[in-house]
Amino acid sequence: MSTALTGAPPDVPARRPAPARPAAATAVDPDPLLHPDPAVAAEQAGLEALLRCWARETGALPGRDGRLRIAVLGGAARLCAPVRYWSPAGWHRFGPATLSAGDGTADAPVDAVTAAALIAAAAADRPDPGQVADLAARVADSVVRTADILAHRRTAAAPGGPEASHFLAAEQSLLLGHPLHPTPKSRDGLGPAQSAAYSPELHGSFQLHWYAVDRELLAAGSALSESADLITAGLLGGRTPLPPGTAALPLHPWQARELAVRPAVADLLADGLLHDLGPAGEAWYPTSSVRTVYRPGTPWMLKLSLGLRITNSRRENLRKELHRGLEMHRLLESGLADEWRAAHPGFDVVRDPAWIGVDHPALGDPGGLDTVLRAQPFAPADRALCVAGLVAEQPLGTGETVPSRLGDTLRALAARSGRPLPTVAAEWFLRYLDAVVLPVLWLDGRAGIALEAHQQNSLVLLDADGWPTGGRYRDNQGFYYRQSAAERLTARLPGLGARSDTFLADEVIDHHFAYYLGINHVLGLIGALGSQGLADEAVLLAALRGFLSGSRAAATGSALPALLLDAATLPCKANLLTRINGMDELVGPVATQSVYVDIPNPVAGA
Structure with missing residues (x-):
């Protein structure tokens, strides 16, 4: 087991070779997120979030039979789940999980709370019973809240009046929360x-x-x-x-x-x-x-x-x-x-x-x-939408696939133009990179300011048809000033950073910027498009490579494009391990607030 799984993040995460990508499983059963009982759908959402975290943070891959297996209870049993969709970007989809003892007895269904306790105990050489119990309790809280949310949204009419703005509607759309967090809706x-x-x-x-x-x-x-x-x-x-x-x-x-x-x-x-x-x-x-x-x-x-x-x-x-x-x-x-x-x-x-x-x-x-x-x-009337809300799954219990605001937008564009949905999705993605990602790279490379631009901190501006035209960044917690740019930044504003503690070493910023903009934001967008059946992730990864290797990205002066193009692995925040270690991400130095692991870089392998 990787040393990164046992506690605080190492100074230099170990490099792991990129594994061969397993083929996506063909999902023939009804999507469990659309189960008519919101409690069942919420259990499934909680379970899938845990399994996505485990797969990302340990490098686990499904077997040839299309099932992910996790050794639990000291190897005496296996937690198993069929793969509905395997995402190169990490937004995997799974079917219901079972527990197998390997002794010929029938597999037993497993709920999200039991899975959380088993996974937490399996993730450390010496599991802390208090942290195992805390994770299980917070998964339970998250699942119950998700069930309440789904029950409300499947029956309640959307609000009208001035509060029905595009901005607020997107802010209210994260029904399942962060797809790669073990307790996305926990509000203790x-x-x-x-x-x-x-x-x-x-x-x-x-x-x-x-x-x-x-x-x-x-x-x-x-x-x-x-x-x-x-x-x-x-x-x-x-x-x-x-x-x-x-x-x-x-x-x-x-x-x-x-x-x-x-x-x-x-x-x-x-x-x-x-x-x-x-x-x-x-x-x-x-x-x-x-x-x-x-x-x-x-x-x-x-x-x-x-x-x-x-x-x-x-x-x-x-x-x-x-x-x-x-x-x-x-x-x-x-x-x-x-x-x-x-x-x-x-x-x-x-x-x-x-x-x-x-x-x-x-x-x-x-x-x-x-x-x-x-x-x-x-x-x-402005179509300024939180990116996390735009891509969030909306399991409202109808149809054959889980919709999203982004999916609705792309299908409307495809219908209006008469072009295939994947073609429209790829064009939308390229326009998005120009409108939202390129300016963030410019601010990093030209000004020496990196933004913690994960999807919830980022807004995209859409035109009346739904094409990206611009963006906004928000959050005063997430500005990083590069130490290498200190002289020119303080020349603009003398005394900069004296009270805000914002200057950081370039290597620390590179580490975090790669995760927030590269993995969470851009790869998260690719994963959403792929897992929701809107586009082929391989095509989008190739499009991303073309964008990163182009003259406009190079002209920004940011080091991130080259890192995403060439690095075998990328530093990735490990939300499950951070939670198991009981870490508060707002406490302590930026470099050690969370557990990070290295994951294979799907952009380099595209």
Whole structure:
């Protein structure tokens, strides 16, 4: 077993030869994700996510009979699942799993929770019972929430009114979550009523909870002419008066209840330095990250601190991230954005130009009271779609194949043009690379700024027909400044990085950039197109090679195209192993926040 499976990530992951690609199995049985019982479909979704993680993180391949087998219980049994589709990019599809003892007894069906416990114990030389139990519990939580989501979406009408924007609809489309995460819908600490209000997939909405903070404790920053406290006062509105000498602080309602029992916050409330104003204002809508909220008609979104453990991390804003958002806005406005737009006019960063919170020694960092003010640049008619939502499977229980928003778009384009669906899909993919991927490479190579551009952090702009025309990047956690570019970046903005802790060694950035843009984003898009029957992954991988080896990609100056073209293996975040090791991806140095393994590079092998 690889040493990368036993604990913290090694400094230099071991290189593994690329295996021969097994042929895709022919799926003749009904797709289990479309089972009429949402609980059964949710179990299957949870199981498939686990098996995809295992296959990617261990290099496991199916046998000649088209079945994936995992040795469990110290080799005394095998966890087996038929392969419905084997994806060169990793978006495999499986049938129901069984447990075989190898002693002639009949195979027994296995649910996702049992599979999680077996896999967790098999993934380490000395499994930690606490981590095995934690993974199993969180898989159970994820499966139950997925069942609730599918039950709701199979019966509830889509919302109307101003909230029915293209932007919000895509944010609410991640019904199954990250396809390569073992607990994609785990939200540890949300009860059923809270889940209904706070979950984007359940069309949730809620009023913000407001505190008033005494100005002697007010912490805020703004890269705009308008201060953060003036912005939040406008969002609160005049119907809820502020006590004299205070500023308005918006909070997630779950967070407000949690904070009230934290000793440091309870003391500030008791001393009158914080005032609990309660819920107020119009409804806000959670987006795909759960904690970032959107309200139609306002120029702002809010990235709220939220102490829930969502996937691997508790989502409370760190001060360095708040400073990073202001820095990036100022850096772009220094002239860099003009240069970028001259080369790629359809792409930009969604800005986080202001923040507001509370300063007190007892709070620490994160203190749980800091909120990001994010610019909201999209009109209701704009087709600005979260890429993860666009490609996400929508198992609504009808038809023969699992649909997606991307599949619907491509089928409409093919019908309109009279061309074959795979041909249209390949053209759409190439246009996407030009509109969304090329600008990110330009910013890396020309400016020395790498974006953590995974699919949930990335938006694609579509024209009225559905063709890609541009994109946006969001998330003040995910900017990396290259150490090799420090001189020219600090010349643009003196003092850059001093408070944001954003400069990283080039080799660390190369490692993470290859995963986030190369594997998660681009290969994830290829895997979605292939697994959903929209295109041949081999054709798309060849198209990607042509793009990466072309003059426009080379002109960006980014090192990523050459790495994707030539490297035998690529560094890949191992979400299952990260979870089994109990790691919080927002804690500690960037280089060691997650377990990484090397996986065969399908681009080099195309």
